[in-house]
Amino acid sequence: xxxxxxxxxxxxxxxxxxxxxxxxxxxxxxxxxxxxxxxxxxxxxxxxxxxxxxxxxxxxxxxxxxxxxxxxxxxxxxxxxxxxxxxxxxxxxxxxxxxxxxxxxxxxxxxxxxxxxxxxxxxxxxxxxxxxxxxxxxxxxxxxxxxxxxxxxxxxxxxxxxxxxxxxxxxxxxxxxxxxxxxxxxxxxxxxxxxxxxxxxxxxxxxxxxxxxxxxxxxxxxxxxxxxxxxxxxxxxxxxxxxxxxxxxxxxxxxxxxxxxxxxxxxxxxxxxxxxxxxxxxxxxxxxxxxxxxxxxxxxxxxxxxxxxxxxxxxxxxxxxxxxxxxxxxxxxxxxxxxxxxxxxxxxxxxxxxxxxxxxxxxxxxxxxxxxxxxxxxxxxxxxxxxxxxxxxxxxxxxxxxxxxxxxxxxxxxxxxxxxxxxxxxxxxxxxxxxxxxxxxxxxxxxxxxxxxxxxxxxxxxxxxxxxxxxxxxxxxxxxxxxxxxxxxxxxx
Numbered sequence: 001x002x003x004x005x006x007x008x009x010x011x012x013x014x015x016x017x018x019x020x021x022x023x024x025x026x027x028x029x030x031x032x033x034x035x036x037x038x039x040x041x042x043x044x045x046x047x048x049x050x051x052x053x054x055x056x057x058x059x060x061x062x063x064x065x066x067x068x069x070x071x072x073x074x075x076x077x078x079x080x081x082x083x084x085x086x087x088x089x090x091x092x093x094x095x096x097x098x099x100x101x102x103x104x105x106x107x108x109x110x111x112x113x114x115x116x117x118x119x120x121x122x123x124x125x126x127x128x129x130x131x132x133x134x135x136x137x138x139x140x141x142x143x144x145x146x147x148x149x150x151x152x153x154x155x156x157x158x159x160x161x162x163x164x165x166x167x168x169x170x171x172x173x174x175x176x177x178x179x180x181x182x183x184x185x186x187x188x189x190x191x192x193x194x195x196x197x198x199x200x201x202x203x204x205x206x207x208x209x210x211x212x213x214x215x216x217x218x219x220x221x222x223x224x225x226x227x228x229x230x231x232x233x234x235x236x237x238x239x240x241x242x243x244x245x246x247x248x249x250x251x252x253x254x255x256x257x258x259x260x261x262x263x264x265x266x267x268x269x270x271x272x273x274x275x276x277x278x279x280x281x282x283x284x285x286x287x288x289x290x291x292x293x294x295x296x297x298x299x300x301x302x303x304x305x306x307x308x309x310x311x312x313x314x315x316x317x318x319x320x321x322x323x324x325x326x327x328x329x330x331x332x333x334x335x336x337x338x339x340x341x342x343x344x345x346x347x348x349x350x351x352x353x354x355x356x357x358x359x360x361x362x363x364x365x366x367x368x369x370x371x372x373x374x375x376x377x378x379x380x381x382x383x384x385x386x387x388x389x390x391x392x393x394x395x396x397x398x399x400x401x402x403x404x405x406x407x408x409x410x411x412x413x414x415x416x417x418x419x420x421x422x423x424x425x426x427x428x429x430x431x432x433x434x435x436x437x438x439x440x441x442x443x444x445x446x447x448x449x450x451x452x453x454x455x456x457x458x459x460x461x462x463x464x465x466x467x468x469x470x471x472x473x474x475x476x477x478x479x480x481x482x483x484x485x486x487x488x489x490x491x492x493x
Contacts (some may be wrong), residue, residue: 008035014160018170021030028055028401029459030341030394032328038103044320050331054392056400057460059089060407065129066091067185070356071403072133073385074098074367075314077121081368081390082128088385088396089403092362093125094133094315096191098369104138105172106159112142112168116361117179132313133244133315133364134180136173136189136230143388149203157197157213160190162222166229177241186242188315193223193247194257220260223247224269227261231269244313245270246301250277250293261302267310270364272361273301274315283350284437284473285422313362320344324383327393345398345458346472348384352402353424353435353473356409394459401460401473405433405475412482417489418443421469423476425486431479434489438469445469448488463486 010016025229031053032230037046061069063086072092075081076099085093093099101107102118125132135159141147142283144161161167193199200213214224222473227245234241245266248258254275263268275297281289294312301309327341348365355363370382371390384397409428416422424435434445447455449465456462458472478485 003477005006022072024126028057028461029397030054030328030392032330034331048331048404050329052328052391054397056087056218056397057404059087059400060404061089061091061129062086062131062352065131066407067131069131069403069407070360070362071352071399071407072364074364074369076369077102077124079124079128081386082125082130084385084392084396085252085368086128086130087409088392088400089401090130090365092131092133092364094188094364095135096137096188096316098367100135100138103134103136104159105136105138105143105163105169106138108176109143109172110140115175119179122183129415129456132184132186134176134184134187136176136187137193139163140167145201151203151205157200157210161200163226166225169226170229170233174232177237179235180236181241185240186244186272187230187234188244189227190223190245190247190251191316192276193219194249194253199223220257220266221264223260224264224266227247227251227266227269241268242271244272244274244315246273246275246298247315248273248275248297250275250279250290250317252296252318254293254297255300258297262300267301267305270310272313273298273310274313276323277314277317277355279317279319279351279367280321280323281319282440283347284424284435285356285374285439290351291358294355294358294360308491311361312359313364313409314355315364316361316366317351317361317364318366318382318384319347320384322381323347323392324385324395325387327387327395329387329390341394341460342472343392346396347456348395349398349402349435349473350437352399353437356406356426357414357424359411397460398458401458401475402435402473405435405458405477409433413486414487415489417444418491423486423489425482427482431477432482432485433478434476436474436476436483436489438471438473440471442469445491447474448476450478450488451481453488 033051036048039045045165069091071090073090095103102121146158146161196215197210197213201216204212204215230242246261277293279289313415326333326337352363365384370384387393387453409426412425412427420439422437426433446466454477455473
């Protein structure tokens with residue numbers, strides 16, 4: 001929405017303040033404020049300066065822990081990004097890439113018996129009331145097969161060679177878990193071991209790039225041995241700590257990898273099954289890419305264990321890779337801004353809602369640390385929720401709206417009130433919520449209205465009674481139960 005220009009009298013002033021009418025009108029979302037100096041003829045006498053600001057609902061768990069919250073991300077322990085994550089309703093972080101230097105074995109024990117802890121960085125997450133999913137990963141050269149491969153360079157993947165002695169790895173796990181007992185109460189074992197570059201025992205100079213890293217003849221069996229070691233070492237310190245195992249993928253390698261873990265008894269050492277999923281597909285309809293990916297990743301666990309299967313967390317993924325751009329900036333960036341901020345926010349919400357509808361308990365978006373300064377047409381392959389220089393992207397405002405509505409709820413069912421409109425129904429202590437997810441072609445539909453019903457757009461702004469449903473998700477909430485909400489969603493007549 002473009003608002004009328006406001007003339008500001010600054011005669012005799014070097015600085016001052018002015019009120020933003022959008023905020024006073026209780027509008028939510030991102031706002032771009034532009035300012036310039038005009039001469040007596042009304043011509044620009046200065047460049048246009050801009051500032052992007054946000055008005056968000058206060059998160060349900062602002063300045064409070066939310067251990068049962070499903071909303072997570074990857075972020076470094078910077079004050080700016082911890083506060084930003086919490087502000088958009090995120091309550092968990094996973095220490096992989098963003099933050100792995102605070103907990104990774106290679107960083108904590110670079111030489112045997114010489115420890116270098118990063119307590120201040122770990123504690124900063126907790127100061128902002130962000131729960132930590134630690135990663136018990138990486139291995140120092142002295143303790144891994146990296147020391148046997150015959151090259152001295154240290155690249156990204158060289159920190160992920162398998163540990164040679166599980167006794168050394170167990171000592172690392174015990175040391176970390178004891179030190180952060182009461183601070184970190186959930187740990188992920190390693191990262192993406194189904195990829196040889198993250199789980200290698202040898203190196204082949206004749207190959208190219210990742211293919212140079214060679215895994216063992218039984219990588220799944222090796223990984224179950226690591227899971228068992230981490231599980232037993234952790235539980236010996238504190239039985240209540242949660243251990244994530246299996247560590248699989250919604251990609252084509254996931255089905256075989258998960259079956260290998262199951263066949264080797266890995267579920268015995270997993271309180272939670274975790275997997276990763278990246279997708280650029282359209283989402284939020286029956287049989288979408290999220291549903292297919294979930295079955296690929298954890299179907300073998302469900303087949304073997306049925307109702308006894310552990311809960312599932314999606315510990316790394318995104319639906320907006322390459323789409324999260326400069327957001328609302330137009331004047332200060334040295335290239336053309338092309339991001340459709342409604343589309344980015346909509347895709348992000350559909351992704352999370354689809355995962356929750358599969359029964360996934362937590363979603364860790366990747367990643368708020370993947371920013372750099374304005375980078376031309378490069379929208380950032382892995383970045384979520386931030387613009388190229390690390391400020392909040394408008395998709396963060398959409399996440400804020402979604403988290404505000406869905407916190408403390410559980411998925412109940414999906415219905416289709418009219419052809420092409422899929423309503424995901426959630427129920428909690430405050431009532432029930434429907435996330436209306438229209439397909440790009442759908443039957444005409446007017447959002448329901450009523451005295452005990454609130455309907456908002458993607459950024460949290462109230463919709464007029466009887467508004468027509470467009471292309472992006474809409475949130476409908478009521479203090480009543482799911483049955484009443486489902487009935488209200490049906491078109492009159």
